[in-house]
Amino acid sequence: MSGLDTWRGPNRLDALRGPSKPVDHNARSIAALAANPACQRRAILDAAGIDKGSTIQHLGYPHQFGQSPFALARQEQFKAIVKAHGGAHILRLLRELLHLSVEEAGYHNVEDAADDNGRAVRHRHTRTVLRSAAEQPEHAATLFDDPLLKLNVAGYDVYLEPDVIAFQVGRQFHVVAIKTFAVVDGQADTPKVSAAAREAAVYVHALRELFSSLGLDPARVAHDVVLICPKDFMNFPTAALVDVRHPLEVLRRQLERLSRIDDILDELPPGLSLDLRMEGKTPTRPAAELAAAVSALEARYAPECLAVCEMAYFCRAEARACGSLEALGRTVRDDLGGLESIDTAIHLISGDPVCSPEQDAIATRLQYLRRLHDEAVA
Ligand code: SF4
Numbered sequence: 001m002s003g004l005d006t007w008r009g010p011n012r013l014d015a016l017r018g019p020s021k022p023v024d025h026n027a028r029s030i031a032a033l034a035a036n037p038a039c040q041r042r043a044i045l046d047a048a049g050i051d052k053g054s055t056i057q058h059l060g061y062p063h064q065f066g067q068s069p070f071a072l073a074r075q076e077q078f079k080a081i082v083k084a085h086g087g088a089h090i091l092r093l094l095r096e097l098l099h100l101s102v103e104e105a106g107y108h109n110v111e112d113a114a115d116d117n118g119r120a121v122r123h124r125h126t127r128t129v130l131r132s133a134a135e136q137p138e139h140a141a142t143l144f145d146d147p148l149l150k151l152n153v154a155g156y157d158v159y160l161e162p163d164v165i166a167f168q169v170g171r172q173f174h175v176v177a178i179k180t181f182a183v184v185d186g187q188a189d190t191p192k193v194s195a196a197a198r199e200a201a202v203y204v205h206a207l208r209e210l211f212s213s214l215g216l217d218p219a220r221v222a223h224d225v226v227l228i229c230p231k232d233f234m235n236f237p238t239a240a241l242v243d244v245r246h247p248l249e250v251l252r253r254q255l256e257r258l259s260r261i262d263d264i265l266d267e268l269p270p271g272l273s274l275d276l277r278m279e280g281k282t283p284t285r286p287a288a289e290l291a292a293a294v295s296a297l298e299a300r301y302a303p304e305c306l307a308v309c310e311m312a313y314f315c316r317a318e319a320r321a322c323g324s325l326e327a328l329g330r331t332v333r334d335d336l337g338g339l340e341s342i343d344t345a346i347h348l349i350s351g352d353p354v355c356s357p358e359q360d361a362i363a364t365r366l367q368y369l370r371r372l373h374d375e376a377v378a
Pocket of ligand 1: 036041042299300309312313315
């Protein structure tokens, strides 16, 4: 192998990260990749398995990300209710939603794999069980609890644990996602549903990959996910089908992009390192030096980042400091398409000369809005 080859792919990402172990991905973190697919900074940090939580803290920003212990406890409690008595609630909901017949009811806990619940063993057992179910649908159980799926992210294998997999409704597998946000009068919070759909799309993708590797038709994994939530703030589960084709497509493109991460790495300054230089559990690298290294990775900040990425406070401060329109959100950026900065927008509002017909049109709209604002304030 040539020296150049060892500096490509995972080796190069390892060099970028330094001697620390790569952090594990999970469905949440992989789903977040699809939330801002244009951001190269996030793509590189995730591909290299950089600990974004430690990085943001060392840069002097709070690490306010992830679920609180209360939210996790609530999640576990609701999951236990949904899965109790051999998945009785799930079977009821599948009958309502997918017209599952009564005699198809069955339950199989994949976590019961032998005496050894190691991840590789559980994954092999999952493959065996799902293959047998797909090839012999007449003998298969309906539900597969705690399966372990695997996905390759930028050269690293990531294990994923869906809440449950429902099987064999019209010879199709459906991923079941269990969430704790309430469905009130048949309506749920749209951003929460979107986040759940992105996460479920990761499982659908991983399951389709598994089917392909077994020589089975990946189309047997449905793009409709069964989303189970509490009804009207009670603990009574209700369910809806959610079409995840769009997040699935974004995720597929993003994973493909990560597998071609060398193209992005080629653009980086030679010798760039994101190593925190840990001594025990303490990072020793000067924060300013680390900030400069992170800033060398091109970011695409939007206010939505605050909900999905640990680096959001750093990227927001950076976007504000350079007057980027990104800091005001995608809607504003798209509305002012063609302007490169907040400063330019302010110049146009003030009536400064424009330098293109596009700027002229935007200046007219901005000045009109300013007049409306001034009248309202007056
Ligand atoms: S917070 Fe920063 S790194 Fe994360 S997705 Fe947004 S722009 Fe990219």
